[in-house]
Amino acid sequence: MERAVLLIIPLLAGYLLDLLLGDPDNWPHPVRVFGNMIAKGEKVLNKGSHRFLKGMFLAIVMVAAVYFFFHYLNRIIRPYPWLYVLINSLFVWYGLANKTLIREGKAVFDKLKTNGLEAGRLQLSRIVGRDTSRLSAQQIRIAVLETMSENLSDGVVAPLFFYLIAGVPGMMAYKMINTMDSMLGYRNERYECFGKFAARLDDVANLVPARLTALLMVLVTGSVRGFRFAVKFGNKHKSPNAGYPEAALAGILNCRFGGPNVYHGMLVQKPFIGETEREIEDFEIEKTSRINHSVCFVMVLLCGFLIHLTKL
16 A cells, blocks of 8 residues: 555544544553553652653653654554554544543533532543632633643644654654643642653644644634634743633633633632633533534544645
């Protein structure tokens, strides 16, 4: 098979698998393996002096190990085209998180609506790192929409972006970077020094995907206000990247995100993103879900087109 075909078929197959199945509960998943690797490395190295250097060493070794594992795996199976396609399709599926992200976001809205505030808080705690125990219904809905926009970049556009650049090895290396940031990238006594390199590496990896996500969100909705908000508020977020998709969604929905929140027992003053402070309605989770599906679909088509164009 031609190289372009060996990249495009797994791209489309992995996308369809994610669209149909998401991440089935209790199935093996590479991100769980990555998480175990990180946890063991952190337990051994995050002690004593020179913690920044130890954290940097762990991050570089982990990302390199994942990249070269999949690189050499692909070299081994390359003479067997259908095995190559099968394995790469599987890992593209694992690399995407669109269906699960939407399903989890909708579950919070459903629990809040049918079972009340405490159930909504508990369901939200599955997908965010902040303290949910004192959030109002409005704050819960806002947290869901913020998470869906931010993770549209982290869980969909960025993995596909790195697949375009370096195939499954690039995609899985990005997933390791993102997993390290989610586990180590906290500004507290335990992780401030040790996780700093991992957090900055994640910032660099997401510089282009986050802005591309905001642009795609604007394009699939035709929202001029979404574009204006992305330009105006995108750099207001504490993260150099998360603000862009959040601001785009705030503009599309004409609402306001951000504000102070409690993370791991610490009050974090987050700036407001958007201009219109209003109540988020239940139906807006469906609109946000359609945006996420549309962006994922367009990104897959864009990657397929560019792979075909560059491999001619």
